Amino acid sequence: MSATPPAYLFGRTVEISPIDAVKRHSTGRYEMLIESIYVPAQMRIECRFRAPSNLLVMYDDGIRCDGETSIDHLARSKLRNLANKLTFVPANRAFNEWHEPRTAMRFSYLYLDLRRFDGSGHETTINIPRTFFDDSVVWDTATKLRDVVTNGRADKSYVAALTNVLAHELLRSGKEMSQHSSVSRGGLATWQMRAVTRHIEEHLHERTPLVTLAKLVRLSPSHFCRAFRRSFGIPPHEYHIRRRVEKAKTLLAEREASVTGVGFALGYSHTSSFSVAFRKITGQTPVEFRRDFT
Numbered sequence: 001m002s003a004t005p006p007a008y009l010f011g012r013t014v015e016i017s018p019i020d021a022v023k024r025h026s027t028g029r030y031e032m033l034i035e036s037i038y039v040p041a042q043m044r045i046e047c048r049f050r051a052p053s054n055l056l057v058m059y060d061d062g063i064r065c066d067g068e069t070s071i072d073h074l075a076r077s078k079l080r081n082l083a084n085k086l087t088f089v090p091a092n093r094a095f096n097e098w099h100e101p102r103t104a105m106r107f108s109y110l111y112l113d114l115r116r117f118d119g120s121g122h123e124t125t126i127n128i129p130r131t132f133f134d135d136s137v138v139w140d141t142a143t144k145l146r147d148v149v150t151n152g153r154a155d156k157s158y159v160a161a162l163t164n165v166l167a168h169e170l171l172r173s174g175k176e177m178s179q180h181s182s183v184s185r186g187g188l189a190t191w192q193m194r195a196v197t198r199h200i201e202e203h204l205h206e207r208t209p210l211v212t213l214a215k216l217v218r219l220s221p222s223h224f225c226r227a228f229r230r231s232f233g234i235p236p237h238e239y240h241i242r243r244r245v246e247k248a249k250t251l252l253a254e255r256e257a258s259v260t261g262v263g264f265a266l267g268y269s270h271t272s273s274f275s276v277a278f279r280k281i282t283g284q285t286p287v288e289f290r291r292d293f294t
Helices: 007-011 136-151 156-183 190-202 210-216 221-232 236-252 259-265 271-282 286-291
Strands: 015-017 023-029 032-039 045-049 054-061 064-071 085-089 095-101 105-112 130-133
Touching (some): 032 136, 064 130, 085 136, 136 156, 136 236, 190 210, 190 221, 236 259, 236 271, 236 286, 259 286, 271 286
Antiparallel strands (some): 023 032, 032 105, 045 095, 054 105, 064 095
16 A cells, blocks of 8 residues: 555545535545544535545534435435434445534545455455444444544554455445345334344353343343344344454454454453354454455
8 A cells, every 4th residue: 555545536525515614624544535524503515426436424423404315226314313323335326415404513534445355355346335324343443444544643554454344344234234124024123123232242242141132122032033033134143243253353453462362352262262253254264364464
């Protein structure tokens, strides 16, 4: 990687009008461009974008009185409270939105070329558009990437590792969304899915009994297990393991963390059991996965 982002990233940023209505700060490093946007309350703006790069929008704060967000081939959204939401725009998709903010809005644009970040060495594109989704794993990795690029306190290999992990997580998140939409009938209600996934995220390093998860959503264990599988496409135990592995990918990007330490942090008492679980999901051992980042 060079220290300067490719020219098309600078030439194809989100068009905001009126441009003098916002405060806009851009940082370009490590073949990447990140922009921080501040929009005052009661100031209507319009945003447009289509480019060869992927765009990830991180909405830190903001409630709009009115507005609409759309991506090609995706239903329009009029969501009002945008705080802590994510929007992903695949390369060459048209993205349009307008806001009439009730409160001041803060959001970031991450312009990313994710095609080369594939652990098998094959070119992979991430082509599932999403508006205003919640994913704490994607959010945490994107926040870390935004911070290290903005501060300029990391070397290019670390930034490449984080970007690679973010690509894996966006692929995983998009696939899970597709599974949810195709198997949701007869599954868990939205509040139940949130309660269960939140509990699993907060207890990744622990063994969570099926009965504990079932009580959270006021179902019998057998009913919960059937409903969970309909909603997520996999049983609760496998979902837990997959979430552990996704978290492990992020931790493995931290070069100072040992493979053994990562396994222990996620509840594996033996490195061998951690390696078996990781390889079953990714097709690589933790050591092989980390080697792709060096």
